[in-house]
Amino acid sequence: MTLICIIIAVVILVLLCIGGYNSLVRARNNRENAFANIDVQLKQRHDLIPQLVATVKGYAAHEKELLTRVTEARTAAMGAQSINDKIDAENKLSSALSGLRVSLEAYPDLKANQNFLQLQNEISDIENKLAASRRYFNSATRELNNAVQSFPSNIIAGIFGFKTEPMFEVPKEERAALDKAPEIKF
Numbered sequence: 743m744t745l746i747c748i749i750i751a752v753v754i755l756v757l758l759c760i761g762g763y764n765s766l767v768r769a770r771n772n773r774e775n776a777f778a779n780i781d782v783q784l785k786q787r788h789d790l791i792p793q794l795v796a797t798v799k800g801y802a803a804h805e806k807e808l809l810t811r812v813t814e815a816r817t818a819a820m821g822a823q824s825i826n827d828k829i830d831a832e833n834k835l836s837s838a839l840s841g842l843r844v845s846l847e848a849y850p851d852l853k854a855n856q857n858f859l860q861l862q863n864e865i866s867d868i869e870n871k872l873a874a875s876r877r878y879f880n881s882a883t884r885e886l887n888n889a890v891q892s893f894p895s896n897i898i899a900g901i902f903g904f905k906t907e908p909m910f911e912v913p914k915e916e917r918a919a920l921d922k923a924p925e926i927k928f
Contacts, residue, residue: 762898769886773907776879777825780910783872784819784832791816791839794861803912812838833913839865847858876910883907 783913795809815838887906890899899905 758894760897762895763902766886766889766895766899766902766904769882769889770904773879773882773886774825774876776882777828780872780879783827783868783875784828787865787868787872788816788820789834790861790865792843794865797861808838808841812842815839829908829910832910837913850868880909880911883909 748808795813814834815831815835819828819835822828822831886904889895890904890906
């Protein structure tokens with residue numbers, strides 16, 4: 743009778759370990775899938791940036807440094823390999839694009855140009871889709887991190903090398919701007 747109880751306990755323990763491991767694998771794969779969705783949006787963003795830069799160059803030849811920063815940030819973002827490197831590179835690209843948007847306020851003719859308006863709308867659409875994809879990615883990352891840190895799955899996570907992963911957060915440079923109240927001018 744004791745042997746049967748031990749066998750049942752071992753079988754239950756093995757099944758719990760298998761279930762915990764499979765849960766961690768699902769969470770990790772969900773996070774990777776969420777980043778794949780971000781990659782699709784980033785590819786579109788990277789494809790539109792050269793068009794935007796070319797359009798702006800025609801109007802803002804003296805903004806060469808800013809345009810160079812955007813182009814270099816795009817190149818770095820396209821060359822990033824790991825998820826963490828991509829997050830860092832995309833944050834830098836977002837910062838460079840923000841600087842471009844601010845600089846464009848000085849060019850009313852450019853803002854009225856049909857090609858520019860279309861590109862600006864497409865980039866805004868992609869930025870909105872990216873924001874939604876980032877929220878989903880962060881949600882998937884939170885679920886994985888919760889599973890990695892919660893008992894008893896943290897034991898299984900430690901055994902099989904699962905670790906907490908970083909979120910796709912707003913860069914520190916932009917965080918300061920977000921903390922300030924917006925200026926409204928008429």
